[in-house]
Amino acid sequence: MRMLSASSRDRNKPRVPLALAALAVVSSAVTIVPATAAQATSTTSATSNLSATSxxxxxxxxxxxxxxxxxxxxQDGPADPSVLTGRVFVDDDRDSASDRNERGLGGVLVSNGRDVVTTDSRGGYRLPVHDNMTVFVTQPSGYQVPVDESNVAQFHYNHLPEGSPALRYGGIAPTGPLPSAVNFPLVRSSLTQSSEQHCVIAGDLQTYDKEEVEYARKGAIGDLSKRNDYQGCGTLFIGDVVGDDLSLYPDVKGLTGLTNGPARFLPGNHDLDFDAETAEHSFDTFRAQLAPAYYSxxxxxxxxxxxxxxRYPCTPDVDNADGRRPxxxxxxxxxxxxxxxxxxxxAWLERDLAKVDRNKLVVVASHxxxxxxxxxxxxxxxVDQVGQVYDLLKGRKAVAxxxxxxxxxxxxxxxxxxxxxxxxxVDRLPFPHITAGAIAGDWYSGAITEDGYPVAVGRDGGRPGVLTLDVKGSSFKERYTVTGESDRVQTQLGVNSPTYRQWYVDRQAWNKTPEGAAPELGDPNVVTRADLAGRTWLTTNFxxxxxxxxxxxxxxxxxxxxxxxxxELRGEAQRVGPEWSDPHAVAxxxxxxxxxxxxxxxxWRFELPADLSEGExxxxxxxxxxxxxxFTDTLRFRVVEQR
Structure with missing residues (x-):
């Protein structure tokens, strides 16, 4: 195994990107046409090893x-430049052009990021115009929005007539005057109609350079390329798609091109245009290349x-009014x-949810x-407005x-x-909340595996991987797939002994001031009589x-x-330190x-009996x-009189 640097990256600070070329990009989500052309043992099966067929x-x-x-x-532009019009249509010939014989689809939600309207019986919509807006369609069940050659879902149009201010990575190129129409094509889909869905939620891909893009390809993306169960719902990458270097977005699209379903994205704090002076333009490059900043x-x-x-940059008047965010x-x-x-x-969220059937399961995704x-x-x-979001979801079946x-x-x-x-x-959670782990794990740290990607064991002892919501009707079950493993692998066992806890303290101190030989733990699965007398736990990270x-x-x-x-999550504070740690991960x-x-x-901890006999x-x-x-897992350990 090749070893990486022992230092971990600060997820809260931008890292200086390697690529310096600015990218001036027109939104990749559009085709512009002239007006004349318009109109361990588990009771569940392991899906991660299935072939990529439907x-x-x-x-x-x-x-x-x-x-x-x-x-x-x-040539003359829209009749009323204060209103954007268009239609949602069924693209029977799959050419992305609204032909006269292709019917419009009524009852579909379209938004400008503030207002939400429903298309009429002919698929038509009208929306107020704002100088900086993203117009998008909410894909309805039973239909599929188009995807590009990289499988990135195409369902939005950016309107920014003068383009972004000068930004290092280009932002949005000038879009010019308001189009006379923006039309959203859809095709019928039995995959999105099905009441059974498998929705992949991919946390923090966060590649800082091309080497880490390759880690992702060999790791979790390689796993997804072998799966077939998510073609309807697709993969939602929930932010920190890259690690500050926005020139890597084309490389990310190379990764999503290997997956087997629509790829969607939402922005994270490492997807920012850090040179944007106001929050209005802080995700312009993300919007130009990947997706709206928010949608449904x-x-x-x-x-x-x-x-x-x-929100970047945050400001004292909006974000620090209570003095808690200096x-x-x-x-x-x-x-x-x-x-x-x-x-x-x-405001958009409130209007969007107001038009959603209350029998639906609402998945609230965020970075x-x-x-x-x-x-x-x-x-x-x-999130500052967590209470307001809870109020909007009151009485609904939801998961965050x-x-x-x-x-x-x-x-x-x-x-x-x-x-x-x-x-x-907030006294208690009103519905389930799941933090989905990260494809990057602990920022691609640690030793390199034989498969060519870092171990990257996380701050909670978790391993890199992806979350899947397995949905039937409006009910779901969550599962986590560790990179390179089947869905049967769900636990990690260790031994937390006094010997381990003392080594933890000594090694942490040595890492800060490395003088002399580094303290060695030895075999972590060997315990002494003194260890047993001083409380030794078998730990299970589930x-x-x-x-x-x-x-x-x-x-x-x-x-x-x-x-x-x-x-227990009964209102207590975090329990932190060697006695609450995962010894397998920490080692x-x-x-x-x-x-x-x-x-x-x-x-979970199980205290080993103090009278265990010597031996295995x-x-x-x-x-x-x-x-x-x-899920069943096994650990062999040995009791000795002394080390």
Whole structure:
């Protein structure tokens, strides 16, 4: 194995990009035409090893609808330049052009990012015009928006007549006068009609350079290229698509071209135009190359709301009115970001949800999570208007999914953490919240595996991978697929002994001031009599473990006994330190670099009996999730008189 640098990247600070060329890009989502052309053992199967064919045996690339949004320009322009008109139509011949014999589709939502309208019986819509707006269609169930050759969904048009201000990566090139029409093509789709959906949620791809693009290709993207179960819902990359260097977006499209379904994106704090002076233009390059900053779409009985929860630069009047976000005090000289929805987005969200059937499952996707466990006491790394979003979703079946923290968190309705109450006044979760982990794991840190990508064990002991929401009707079950593994691999076992805890302290100190020989842990699965007397736990890191999950341990074939969860999520603060850590993860991290897994909301401990005999022992661990799915893992350890 080749070793990477022991230092981990600060996810909150921009890294200086390698590429310096500015990119002036017209939105890739449009076709412009003249007006005359217009009109461990699991009860679930492992899907990650399936071939990339649909249920009918046809590969995605054979059936994918390739096309673009149709932008119609007439010499005289629109009759009323204050109103944008167009139609949503069924593109029977798949040429992205609205032909006279192709019917319009009524009842479809179209938005300018503020207003939300429903198309009439002929598919027509009218929207107020704003100088800087993105117009997009909400894909209805039973239909599919086109995708480009990289599988990126094409469903929006950017209107910015004069283009972006001067930005390093180009932003949006001038779009010129308002088109006479913007038409959104769709095709019928049994895949998006089905009440059974498998929605891949991909957290923090976050490639900082081409080497890391290759890590992603060999890792999680390679896994997705072998899966066939997500062709309808596709993959939603939930922010930090790249690591500050926006010139890597074409490389990312090279990755999505390997996947087997529509690819959609939402922005993260490492997708920013950092040289934008106002929040109005901070995601212009993202909008030009990938997607609107926020939008929605439907598949089956699911309504996905993709939010932009990153405000940059944050300002003292808007973001720091309560004095809790001092990093927002000087945006001119020290620009920073904050977890927040702007007023236009919040108004759009209210109008969007008002038009959605209350029987649908609402998936609220964001980069910075509404709330999370890893940053539970931070007003920056959670969303200011979390209470308002909860009010809008009251009475609905919902789930929130997010990235940003590079951790895996499966939080259920009713879970409570002290920081949520202290910072936001939220007593308990009104619906499940899932932090989806990260394709980058711990920022591509640690040793390189034989498969060519870093181990990158996370701050909670989690491993890189992707989340999938398996949906039937308006109900869902979540599953996490570790990169390079089948869905049966759901746990990680370790031994937390006094010897390990002392090494943790000594090695951490040595890493800060490396003098003399580095402290060595030795075999982590060897425990002494003194270790047993001083409390030694067998730990189980159950990545999708949650309230309602159980972990039982059977030593040497005797009766199975329950392990205890280290964080009950009953309103307590985080429990942090060696005794609450994942020793399997830490043993790698303190040697090979990266974060340190000193806390987790999905760790269980089982205290080993102090009277265990000397010799080898076998622990069989059965982890059962909140749906009754069981996963079995085994650890062999040895008891000795002394090391």
């Amino acid at each position: 249920a009918t045996g046809r590969a995605w690339n054979e059936t994918a609808y390739r096309g673009r949004v149709e932008v119609v320009r007439a 779409y439907d598949v089956g009985n699911v309504h996905v709301v993709a939010l932009n929860t990153v 990093q927002c005090a000087d945006p001119a000289n020290r620009p920073a970001y904050n977890g927040r929805l702007d007023e236009h987005q919040l 910075i999570g509404l709330l999370n466990f890893a940053d539970e006491s931070s007003p920056i790394h959670q 999914v997010a990235g940003h923290s590079h951790s895996i968190e499966n939080m259920k309705t009713g879970d409570r953490v002290k920081g949520w109450q202290d910072v936001f006044g 990545w999708m473990g949650a309230t309602g999950s159980t972990v039982k341990v059977k030593i040497d074939g005797e009766r199975a006994r329950p392990a205890v969860r280290t964080q 790698q991290q303190l040697v090979n670099g990266g974060s340190v897994a000193d806390r987790a909301m999905h760790l 022992h076998r622990a069989v661990v059965t982890a059962t999730d909140s749906y009754g799915r069981q």
